[in-house]
Amino acid sequence: MAWQKKMYPNLAILSSSQNAYSETFIQAHKQIPDVNVRYYYGDPYPIFLEDSGALERSLWISAFLHLSDRILGSKFVDRRESLLFRSLRREKIDCVLAEYGVTGANVLNVCKKRKLPLIVTFFGYEISVHQILQQYQQSYVEMFQYVSAIVIVSEHMRQRLENLGCPADKIYFSPSGPHEMFFDVRPDFSQKLFVSTGRFVDKKAHYYTILAFNHVLKKHPEARLIIAGDGVLMNACVNLVRYLRIEHAVSFPGVITLQEFAAHLAVARAYVQHSITALSGDMEGTPVAVMESSAAGVPVVSTRHAGIPDVVIDGETGLLVDEHDVDGMAQAMLKLLEDRQLAVEMGAKGRDFILKNFSRQKHLALLSRIVLDSIALNAGIGRN
Numbered sequence: 230m231a232w233q234k235k236m237y238p239n240l241a242i243l244s245s246s247q248n249a250y251s252e253t254f255i256q257a258h259k260q261i262p263d264v265n266v267r268y269y270y271g272d273p274y275p276i277f278l279e280d281s282g283a284l285e286r287s288l289w290i291s292a293f294l295h296l297s298d299r300i301l302g303s304k305f306v307d308r309r310e311s312l313l314f315r316s317l318r319r320e321k322i323d324c325v326l327a328e329y330g331v332t333g334a335n336v337l338n339v340c341k342k343r344k345l346p347l348i349v350t351f352f353g354y355e356i357s358v359h360q361i362l363q364q365y366q367q368s369y370v371e372m373f374q375y376v377s378a379i380v381i382v383s384e385h386m387r388q389r390l391e392n393l394g395c396p397a398d399k400i401y402f403s404p405s406g407p408h409e410m411f412f413d414v415r416p417d418f419s420q421k422l423f424v425s426t427g428r429f430v431d432k433k434a435h436y437y438t439i440l441a442f443n444h445v446l447k448k449h450p451e452a453r454l455i456i457a458g459d460g461v462l463m464n465a466c467v468n469l470v471r472y473l474r475i476e477h478a479v480s481f482p483g484v485i486t487l488q489e490f491a492a493h494l495a496v497a498r499a500y501v502q503h504s505i506t507a508l509s510g511d512m513e514g515t516p517v518a519v520m521e522s523s524a525a526g527v528p529v530v531s532t533r534h535a536g537i538p539d540v541v542i543d544g545e546t547g548l549l550v551d552e553h554d555v556d557g558m559a560q561a562m563l564k565l566l567e568d569r570q571l572a573v574e575m576g577a578k579g580r581d582f583i584l585k586n587f588s589r590q591k592h593l594a595l596l597s598r599i600v601l602d603s604i605a606l607n608a609g610i611g612r613n
Contacts, residue, residue, distance in 0.1 A: 238604050239321050240264040243336055244328040245272040247279065253487070254352075254382075254405030254517050255328050257589055262597045267320050274309045274335055278320075284312040314339050323604050324348065324377075326596070330355035334368035337375060346377040346603035348596075353382070353514035353535060356389050360509065370394045377603035380596065382514040383536020401599060404514075404540060406589030407521040414491050414525035416576060418569050421452045422497045423530075423562060426490055426518050429460030431507035436466055437555055438503045443473050444559035449566055453478050454501075455493055457485040490518070494525040498572050499565045504534040505552040515540055520587055523547070523579035528572050530561045540587055546579035 244255050247270045259266050269275035276284045285308075313336065317325070325340050326348045327333035333349035340347040349372065355361050356369075373379070373395040381387060382404045391397055423442065427433045435456050442454045456466070456479065463481065470479045482489075494500065500522035504513045515536030519529055523540065529547030531537050532554075543549040548564065550557035565572045 237263055237265050238323040238601070239267065240324050240326060240600055241267050241269055241317060241320065241322040242326045242328065243269045243275040243332055245275075245332060246270055247277070253408065257405060257408070257593070258326065258328070258596065261326075261593050261600065264324075264597065264600055267322065269313070269316075273331070274307075274313075275332065276309050276312055278316060284316050310336075310339050314342055317343055317345065324600050324607075326350070326600065328352075330369060330372075331361065331365055333376070334365050334372050337368070337372050341375060344607070346607040347372075347375060348378045348380065348599055348603060349376055350380040351382070351386055351390065351514070353386070354511050356386060356393070357506070357510045357512040362510070366393065373399070377606065378599045380599070384539050385512075385535050386514070401595065403592050403595050404520065404536060404587050405517055406587050406592040407517060407524040407583065408487055409589060410487065411491060411494075411521045411524035412580065412584060414495050414527075416495050416497065416526050418496075418498055418572055418576075420496045420498070421449060421566055422493070423452070423454045423499055423501045424457075424490075424493045424497045424522075424527075425455070425501045426457040426485065427502065427516065428458050429463040429466060430511075431462070431509065432504055432511045432513055433458075433460075434503045434505045435462065436469055437505070437553065437558065438501050439466060439469055439473070439475075439479065440555045441501075441503065441558035441562060442479065443475060444556070445562050445566065446475055446478055448563060450478075452566060453480075455480050455482065457482050457490065457493075459483055487521075490521065491525060494522055494527045497527055498569070499528045499530050499547075499562065501530045501558070501562060502532075502537075503552075503555075503558055504532050504537060506534070513537065520583055523576075523583045526576040526580040528565055528575035528579060530558060530565065532558075540583065541579070542582060546575055546582050548575075 242258055268279040271277045324346045328350050330351045379399050380401050380403055384402055387400055425438055429435055445452050470476055506512050513535040520540050522529055529541050532552050533549050534552055541547040548561035
């Protein structure tokens with residue numbers, strides 16, 4: 230039986246994955262207020278509906294839909310488009326929120342056919358990776374003309390999108406915001422511990438963090454570093470630690486929960502992350518872990534990269550260095566390690582800054598307003 234519309238409009242969130250550990254920001258969007266959310270997922274095309282399963286249940290149904298589309302003269306080239314079109318109609322969807330630019334481009338045709346307002350969030354890689362830009366640039370141009378709004382999580386994306394042809398008045402800046410639980414952390418700065426978390430991929434450059442920490446150890450052999458997460462470069466980082474003979478001081482716990490991350494922050498001196506632009510062009514948006522650390526009252530040592538300067542005030546809520554500056558990062562880590570009071574003061578300022586400007590509640594409220602305004606405009610009603 231189709232999902233029944235209640236007192237709120239129905240929003241379809243479309244994403245490439247169902248529940249990736251590194252995409253807590255997308256999971257948070259399920260909590261957008263004043264809408265009923267249906268979550269579709271699938272890579273490269275969202276053909277699964279959460280709590281319902283695959284949109285295409287069997288080969289017989291697939292054959293029937295394909296035949297009926299041909300008889301009725303459907304203009305859908307891809308059968309997956311037909312499946313999504315029918316599901317959006319059956320679920321009485323009023324608006325679509327596509328997570329990532331490539332997802333938005335992939336579902337543009339269906340949204341046009343259903344005459345549904347489309348909102349697209351950009352998170353970084355889809356307008357920075359050279360191969361993605363080559364493949365999707367023309368699709369983006371077409372999408373920008375149709376969408377109701379584009380949501381970006383870092384200001385550095387704005388000019389890139391405008392250069393690609395996105396109207397400036399359609400762009401909204403709003404980082405995803407940290408989970409509320411991090412504001413409840415009360416750090417005691419009791420350990421000479423640095424914490425980092427994130428996928429082991431080029432743009433995270435955990436190897437630079439390890440090299441900087443190696444300098445720190447020469448002066449403070451009691452210091453410790455935790456790097457959580459997994460990914461293709463994890464084994465290389467483990468080997469680097471072995472080569473430097475600092476296994477006793479660096480730990481790799483793998484993927485950790487938000488609660489475990491908060492527990493580490495509660496005793497840490499600082500959060501560290503050396504983000505860079507990868508050779509592929511891949512860049513961050515605004516790392517949520519950076520905002521979570523500031524929300525927890527812990528200072529951040531990171532780089533002047535992508536959206537990080539949007540959420541970390543250099544010299545006030547943390548310390549920023551240039552990309553690839555290992556020595557500079559080591560000096561920043563030493564500064565906080567040797568001045569506990571500075572770490573306390575920076576952490577407190579960071580918490581206040583994130584709470585005032587980048588809370589998740591504020592982010593979700595903006596998304597709700599964009600969705601409701603888009604639906605009203607699409608219906609020709611208009612909202613104040």
